[in-house]
Amino acid sequence: MANVPLPPPDLPPRMSRAFWRDDRFIQLAAQLIVLTIVAGLAFIVVQNMAASLQRQGIVLGFGFLDNAAGFDIGESLIRYTNTDTFARALLVGLLNTLLVSVLGIVLATILGIIVGIARLSSNWLVNRLAWLFIELMRNVPLLVLLIFIYTAVFLKLPRARQAISLGPIYLSNRGVAMPWGEPTETWPVYLYILVAAVGLAVLAATGLRIWQERSGRPKPIALPALLTFAATVVIGWFVLPQPPLTITTPEIAAFNFRGGLILTPEFMALLIGLVIYTAAFIGEVVRAGIQSVPKGQVEAARALGLNGRRTLQLVVFPQALRVIIPPLTSQYLNLTKNSSLAVAIGYPDLFAVSGTIINQTGRAVEMIAVVMGVYLSVSLFTSLLMNWYNRRVRLVER
């Protein structure tokens, strides 16, 4: 505060103001008042809640989570029976939420990039179709879309016996059945081989990059690395005494399929709904990002002698990424949060499972706290991760 002007000469600095006119006092007082009001409200609310709970004979606490759940869950990534605890039921729900979110994010990103690029296509038909897709998705609530896909598409598919077959994949009202690998005894060993393959590929890429930098000439990097990976994976498969996976194909049993992987209609409807809905938003994000790169950048890159692919790869894309990452993060978070709409179509995600638990035990306060806590942690974790990535790709300014 070196350049604060001196007080006016006709006012002695000591008795300049009464203390209640002092800015610092006003600010402190205002904060204390706000804090008192908020704390007071919170106190009243908690008091009321405690009183109401006492009247209902409920004691807050998470001890009930160790009790047997007593209800079944339609699909689960881990072993679960209705004699397991509520805590394990919640874990099943959480894993289902994470599964659909992670798969959804990956697929929505791929589809979103395609939509965003299609929106910039010089082909009139492709361009208009992408526009139509985006407008349709953005103007209809996700819930309507989900329930439509579930009730009007998946549940309307023929029964298992008359399943529509697309090669080895069958579509029926029991969901989507497709061939899948059953892990055998050698599968755990093969996992190590997979890790080793990734390691070798990274090693190869690093070596080639160093060679490129030493020699100053472009060398192939991606292709040899990929080949290393593929070769290790294939050799590992045959070196093992028994193949790590046996392929099973779905076969129609009485009313359902047996063997292979069966994705339930609830899961498929939720995944497809989330993916196409979010892809429309990601498409707009991608388009805006690519359009944000000034035309001069492309022209300058071409003038430097970079070809079309290299221009995109080295000039346009890194710059577009900076604009794309922050809104993309919020789309990922939206997708994760939107996966809670699973409850409307009966997919047992975290929120649906906790709803069942509330119905069974009446423990609304605890369950809502748990669910909110989990979503909040997932959101914060994702933002942290994306912020870290964003810092890495950010423009380094002087």
Added chain:
Amino acid sequence: MSASTPSLPSRAEVLPPPTERYTVLGWLRKNLFSTWYNALLTVIFGVIVILLLRSVVEWALTQARWEVITANVRLFMVGQYPTAATWRAWACVVLLALLIGLSWGIWGRNQRAGAIAFGALPFVLATLAQDEARIALLITGVAGVIGFALSRWRGPQLQRISIIGWVIYFPLVILLISGFGGANSPLPLVPTNLWGGLLLTLLLTVVGIVFSFPLGVLLALGRQSSLPIVRALCVIYIEVIRGVPLITVLFMAQLMLPLFLPGVTIDRVVRAMAGIVLFSAAYLAENVRGGLQAIPRGQYEAARALGLNTWKMMLLIILPQALKAVIPILVGQFIALFKDTSLVVIVGLLDLMGIAKAVLAQPDFLGLQAEVYLFVALIYGVFCYLMSAFSQRLEARLSAGR
């Protein structure tokens, strides 16, 4: 004129710049078949589109049973709202038409095609409707035309009136629909459990906008405040709400509000409204904060130099500019709010989605999910499209002044 002595061409030799004039074939060539892969894409997508369109049109015209919609139009629109009070919903629609007509004449003079299409809409709908609905739609159309004519006649003088009209319209709607007092009052109370269908969806949206807007502005100001405690409280509130799904907030409002406020009976609709307002306020706060951050420091300093205190500075100088800068984003947020109200069906309210479920449970109309949900999607789509078209016009208009 030899090649070695270049000279300026005479005026007659200068060709006019080529005008882009396409024949149909030329257009096709440029936009659909410019390269081999473009041609391939065109053919592939063209075939897909034609096949899809053909089967959809065939389904819609021959197989779909649209009578599920026509038989339940009233349910879809107002749910169980009492027949004796239906006129109130219509009064809201007529007033809205009047206001839209008025505003269109004042601010949207150049959008003639849109005005004609919009003005004709009630009349077109009237030909499809029957009995009272037809008469009410005709009155709506006439109200719109009257509003438009009034504003063409006395536009500038009516500007202030129409702004005031919009401001009091939304509280007025809530008052009209809910009513007050017993059976003897001029507007008997209609309990909220009878509100339903599109009416409930729109009311949830209106209440959400009206109440979450001031709350959001306050939160945004709090987040920008120099007082650390106030700022911390606002940041925590905003980030917590934005980190959880709306459905958990709605559930909390349904299950926990009665626990928080024992003795007071809050009905389900009001609880849902509370949840929507609390949720939406956090998102609005972030949008408004964007606007606040866009105001240059000089504005604050100038306001200070004029001797304004913090409140006056915010209300008179900063907020008007900040809000104007984010109007299009705010409209986008309101569209999201409108779409989000569909989640109240999960806590058991009979909004548009709730009515759709109820209609599908009617024994006459089992298994008609496609028809019903397409109709619901169409209603949502039309409203969202209109709102976003409005926001684009607004954006163009606001940026034109810069």
